[in-house]
Amino acid sequence: MSGYDDGPPWHLQESYTFDRHVISEIRRAANTGIYRIRGFGAKRPLPTLDDLVFLGASMSRYPLEGYREACGTDVVIGAERAERPVRLRIPVTIAGMSFGSLSAQAKEALGRGASAAGTSTTTGDGGMTQEERGHSETLVYQYLPSRYGMNPDDLRQADAIEVVVGQGAKPGGGGMLLGQKITERVGEMRTLPVGIDQRSACRHPDWTGPDDLEIKIQELREITDWRVPIYVKVGAARPYYDTALAVKAGADCVVVDGMQGGTAATQDVFIEHVGIPTIAAIPEAVRALQELDVHRGSVKLIAAGGIRSGADVAKALALGADAVSIGTAALIALGDNDPNLDAEYRALGSAAGAWEDYQDGTDPAGITTQDPALAARLDPVIGGRRLANYLQVLTLETQTLARANGKSHVHNLEPEDLAALTVEAAAMAGVPLAGTSWIPGHE
């Protein structure tokens, strides 16, 4: 025995540069001639919100009693301009994921869970289904470059409109849905031939740049009679400028999606090598909002990309976000990567904990599939309850941390409550390295 399962004998040394994963990928590329397309999000080590800690109360900071004292969690978006602002009970929303990439059952479960928890869910690159509209108390309608399934009747049914400029998994890239998932229903919704490998547009077809976007937002408001808020979602590329330009264009809310954000199908090279981490993106977006005097005011900030726990939520809010958005974590709550399915994942060449082949449509959990038999495995009612429970835990954890820092509303969390565990995190987040007053770049 080597001491490692399937590892080489101890006297041999594997290359750090050409490790097994690298060798496997080169061999796969040599065999197929096509780049690797997969789902999930970035998998390599990245600076994360784990690199921050809360300081908690002390002699100079007074905590709130952890179980009884009020700690508000509500979020209101679009109150200044929209006739019907979005009102959320919790600062965690469900990110845009299309019907097509997800099964109808999964979309329904997301709607049920989000509604039970008092938050919003979001359509995706493929239009609105009645399953999600019917089960989502607050539904955000994504307005994407492809305009697949784009319909003014659906637009007017939405509670908010999110103009998608980019997503964290692939800033600068369009959507992708492989032929296995372009069924008759999906193809009809998107006006595409069944079975094609859909590669969505990456640029909007009728506007270019922030000046045009301002006019586009005016049009969307006109068509919906100024009833609902308009969000602008960007992948975390240049968050300071993108946020400032979105505000200039008239957005009620800016969604900044860090590079840990998930995807249903994207080139691996894109997922792992484009964009910046969420921890680095939030402070830059906040800086833009503060300079424009709209932070925690008329324009809200939703941070996304790799949010997993109440700690992540609380840290994102402390850095200045008004809410966060989750995608991958919500799917895991529904049953994605469930260890109970390990044998089935292995039969597909994967394993529980490593399942990422959302693009294949073979998901044994019935979430990222259009196969009716597989999709039927997901009970939308049970899935919705699991998601609602998970959202409740995120909220309770966030409140726990807020109270520990003496805050009666989660929006009162602030960078001063944080310290960084690494120099990199201190520089990116703009908070002091723990045990020091040093913020790299702020001398």
Added chain:
Amino acid sequence: MFDETHFDLAQQTVRQVNQALHGIGESADASARRFRVTNPKGAHAVAAGLTAPISITIEGSVGYYCAGMNQRAEVTVIGNAGTGLAENIMSGTVKVTGNATMSAGATGHGGLVVVEGNAGARCGISMKGVDIVVGGNVGHMSAFMAQAGNLVVLGDAGDDLGDSIYEANLFIRGKVASLGADAVEKELRYEHQQLLAGLLDRAGLAADAGDFRRYGSARKLYNFHIDDIDAEVAARAARGSVVDRVGGAT
């Protein structure tokens, strides 16, 4: 002759006009279904988001997104139109007597868009079922990623016509500067000439359907090309052929 309601954009805002137009109910009688808009002076989103079968004549040039997402209404612009004329039109008719700039009829799902003059770049981009008839020329990247519907151009087309096109039909009477990726010329058969004649008639533009050329998708980009050398090597091995020893799943 029915009466018509007059909106003057020198006196009223686009919001006021659109709100009034959005409020036209199904039960409105014919006299309440005809409108005239004056002094648009390049205003944006004029007559955007209409849903009722009403008739509107806009006297003067409009800015971006005139008649955006139109449903059932008949909108005529006596003048020129800015970017995104009738973008995402679902049904009804939008006609411009002059020129339209970029992205005319973009992503339209249905209905008819007529530009009697020229249309700029990206005319019919990502069209999803709309019919577009242009009396003059269209600019570069027109019908980019066009999914369904018909684009008829009586003049010339710019570079990269129909790049990454799906199942839309492109009928061009004049010269095509260049075709985009996966766009090819296709046979103009009798049924296409019939379709074309009908579109020209609906658009009120005179031309001989036989003078056009038809372009569409070669369908070579519909799916990724994926090689599988390992499978080939395994098959050779199964036949007893000598094969190299690399490859195979890990």
